[in-house]
Amino acid sequence: MKPLLALLATLLISGLLSPLWPPGLLAPDLFLVLALWYARSRPYYLGLTGAFLLGLLQDLLGFGLLGVHAVGLLSASYAFYAASRRLAAGESLGALFAFLWAFLAKWAGYFLVAYWLRLDLPPLVPLDLLQEGLFTLPFYLLALRLAGPRREP
Amino acid sequence: MSERALRRGLFLFLLLLGLTLAALTRPLAPRVALTLSPLTAPLPALGHRLGQNLGAGLAALLDRRDLYGENRRLQARVAELETENRRLLREVERLSRALEVRRAQAPGVVAVAPVVGEDLSGLYRRLVLGLGERDGLRVGMPVTAPEGLVGLVVEVGERQALVRTLLDPESQVGVRPEKSPGRGVARGAPPDHLVADFPPTVKVAPGDLLLTGSPLGLFPDGIPVGRVERVERVQGGLKQRAWAKPLVELSLLEEVIVLRPL
Numbered sequence: 001m002k003p004l005l006a007l008l009a010t011l012l013i014s015g016l017l018s019p020l021w022p023p024g025l026l027a028p029d030l031f032l033v034l035a036l037w038y039a040r041s042r043p044y045y046l047g048l049t050g051a052f053l054l055g056l057l058q059d060l061l062g063f064g065l066l067g068v069h070a071v072g073l074l075s076a077s078y079a080f081y082a083a084s085r086r087l088a089a090g091e092s093l094g095a096l097f098a099f100l101w102a103f104l105a106k107w108a109g110y111f112l113v114a115y116w117l118r119l120d121l122p123p124l125v126p127l128d129l130l131q132e133g134l135f136t137l138p139f140y141l142l143a144l145r146l147a148g149p150r151r152e153p
Numbered sequence: 154m155s156e157r158a159l160r161r162g163l164f165l166f167l168l169l170l171g172l173t174l175a176a177l178t179r180p181l182a183p184r185v186a187l188t189l190s191p192l193t194a195p196l197p198a199l200g201h202r203l204g205q206n207l208g209a210g211l212a213a214l215l216d217r218r219d220l221y222g223e224n225r226r227l228q229a230r231v232a233e234l235e236t237e238n239r240r241l242l243r244e245v246e247r248l249s250r251a252l253e254v255r256r257a258q259a260p261g262v263v264a265v266a267p268v269v270g271e272d273l274s275g276l277y278r279r280l281v282l283g284l285g286e287r288d289g290l291r292v293g294m295p296v297t298a299p300e301g302l303v304g305l306v307v308e309v310g311e312r313q314a315l316v317r318t319l320l321d322p323e324s325q326v327g328v329r330p331e332k333s334p335g336r337g338v339a340r341g342a343p344p345d346h347l348v349a350d351f352p353p354t355v356k357v358a359p360g361d362l363l364l365t366g367s368p369l370g371l372f373p374d375g376i377p378v379g380r381v382e383r384v385e386r387v388q389g390g391l392k393q394r395a396w397a398k399p400l401v402e403l404s405l406l407e408e409v410i411v412l413r414p415l
Contacts, residue, residue, distance in 0.1 A: 012200040015200020019204035044163070060189050065175050116172050
């Protein structure tokens with residue numbers, strides 16, 4: 001029930017932010033936040049599958065290629081698990097590092113699909129990625145706070 | 154098999170699934186999403202609508218703050234425009250009068266001049282105009298109003314001019330009755346009358362309108378001067394004298410029209 005409510009809230013807030021967000025800036029990726037929040041307290045087979053399905057939903061909502069966000073979120077989730085295994089639970093620095101690792105993995109996933117399909121890469125500059133990461137991070141920290149203490153998957 | 158290997162296996166499986174899905178559905182990409190959009194879109198659309206309303210509300214709040222300043226600016230502007238409008242209305246009235254004079258009396262309007270003063274001596278009946286030599290006024294120019302003749306410019310300064318009115322005792326205007334032939338000379342008879350002397354053969358009666366004639370050559374022909382109130386015989390019947398009331402109320406004049414001299 002809780003994941004479903006979180007999904008509904010993500011959809012609602014994503015829709016809400018899009019008209020309010022200043023034009024020209026990448027909006028925070030709330031689906032990434034949701035995928036990481038879900039992966040944080042679930043075993044890997046649920047977390048990876050959930051991230052994949054969530055990415056597919058994001059693809060459908062974005063009217064884009066099916067699989068781009070799915071692979072992105074899957075990669076992020078996998079990286080998040082890999083980072084979390086090496087970090088002590090509850091450490092804020094560890095949480096930051098895990099987020100950073102997942103965020104980079106997400107973009108690596110996007111680029112992998114783009115390479116796989118020989119797509120033209122969007123004209124993004126590192127500053128855009130940095131912006132998205134910085135805007136997404138507060139939502140991630142908020143989600144951690146709302147989720148409470150971590151349960152070991 | 155270790156958990157790590159399982160995790161890697163699942164990741165690779167899903168990764169391949171994603172890549173395959175992307176490759177297979179590439180030609181159908183927007184169509185699939187559009188087909189499923191009735192299922193997926195409502196909640197984000199609701200959020201989007203909510204965000205739009207919020208944005209509009211915020212914009213309205215910010216605009217409202219600006220409205221006070223804008224309102225003050227507009228009020229000041231309206232006051233300024235009202236003043237300008239009043240000035241233009243006066244200008245239109247003035248020019249309309251000038252046009253009327255031009256149409257009815259003479260084509261040669263030189264200026265529309267404000268009356269800024271009056272001779273206070275009681276002996277003469279003269280007006281001071283707010284325009285002078287700089288504005289093209291010259292001695293000898295006839296001065297009229299829409300109702301009728303006012304007088305003649307007799308002195309011009311740089312910015313002011315003196316008008317000798319019909320009522321001035323030194324004023325002499327060649328006049329004729331409107332409906333009958335004959336010429337006479339009208340002189341001022343302060344405080345508010347004209348005395349016009351005619352030969353006894355001229356038919357003039359109370360109620361007749363006197364117009365400017367041209368024997369003295371100072372005024373254009375046909376400008377209304379006054380209306381006869383009474384007629385009397387003088388000098389043993391050798392002349393008839395008509396007492397007339399000027400058509401122009403000199404004390405109420407605010408503006409006059411100065412004509413080109415003949």
